[in-house]
Amino acid sequence: MSKKSISRHRFYLFVANVHFFVRFAASIINNVSDTYSLTCVFVPLVLKPLVPEFTEEDTPEERQYLLLNLYRHHVNSEYKGRTSFIPVLKPGMQRILYYLVYLTRHPLGIDVFKTQAEKMAFVQKKILTKLKMEKTEKRFQTQDLFGIEESLDILQKDNNVELAKKYLLEKLSKSQINLDYDTWADYLEESDLYPSDFQEAMKQLVRERKVENINADVSKRRSKVIRPNWLSRSETWKKL
Numbered sequence: 001m002s003k004k005s006i007s008r009h010r011f012y013l014f015v016a017n018v019h020f021f022v023r024f025a026a027s028i029i030n031n032v033s034d035t036y037s038l039t040c041v042f043v044p045l046v047l048k049p050l051v052p053e054f055t056e057e058d059t060p061e062e063r064q065y066l067l068l069n070l071y072r073h074h075v076n077s078e079y080k081g082r083t084s085f086i087p088v089l090k091p092g093m094q095r096i097l098y099y100l101v102y103l104t105r106h107p108l109g110i111d112v113f114k115t116q117a118e119k120m121a122f123v124q125k126k127i128l129t130k131l132k133m134e135k136t137e138k139r140f141q142t143q144d145l146f147g148i149e150e151s152l153d154i155l156q157k158d159n160n161v162e163l164a165k166k167y168l169l170e171k172l173s174k175s176q177i178n179l180d181y182d183t184w185a186d187y188l189e190e191s192d193l194y195p196s197d198f199q200e201a202m203k204q205l206v207r208e209r210k211v212e213n214i215n216a217d218v219s220k221r222r223s224k225v226i227r228p229n230w231l232s233r234s235e236t237w238k239k240l
Contacts, residue, residue, distance in 0.1 A: 024068065024099040024100075050070050079103065081103050084189055084192075085102065086099070108181055110188050111184060114194050115194070160197040161201050164191070164193050164197040169239060176214070177237050179235055179237055180231045198226060210240055212240055213237055216235055
């Protein structure tokens with residue numbers, strides 16, 4: 001992206017309630033993550049170069065994550081907004097084609113993006129798993145009898161829920177929390193977890209009598225135990 005193009009896009013980024021999607025090419029990350037000695041890289045919407053602090057011990061995956069978070073930090077700081085992302089895989093391959101980075105100033109934007117991103121990640125995973133299974137079946141001329149891909153999905157989901165439970169308990173251990181739209185967006189942005197992970201985590205914590213909603217009886221809520229709202233209408237949670 002040229003500096004002229006960046007300047008034109010920057011104008012729109014300072015308009016209230018703007019939403020931006022940025023394709024953060026995997027080639028940029030790979031060029032940087034392949035060598036820790038590279039000192040900087042120019043990326044979309046940020047005029048100054050990023051300077052990732054890599055070490056020899058960092059894995060390529062760790063370097064990718066560090067650079068992506070560094071980019072999000074600069075964008076958030078410069079445009080006073082929020083960002084989230086999802087990796088988009090190369091069709092039929094377990095290789096990242098690009099990271100789709102979402103930028104917004106509205107707290108509800110992150111919730112909408114993360115909800116759709118989870119669906120997209122699920123579809124990508126299913127397509128990839130199906131292609132792998134088809135290759136295996138052709139090789140061994142047999143069909144899968146035990147639904148291995150479903151088991152792997154469940155294991156991944158369980159792990160995310162456990163991470164969400166730990167995250168919520170750490171937040172609630174400090175004080176009671178009004179879970180309004182801004183706080184909810186903070187959780188989603190900071191943790192890189194999905195809304196459904198937090199909903200299931202809170203449901204389990206309520207069942208285990210580890211947390212409590214001060215304003216409402218949430219025991220009969222089935223899917224959305226957490227119901228964010230504007231600050232004046234938000235519900236307060238505390239750790240027991």
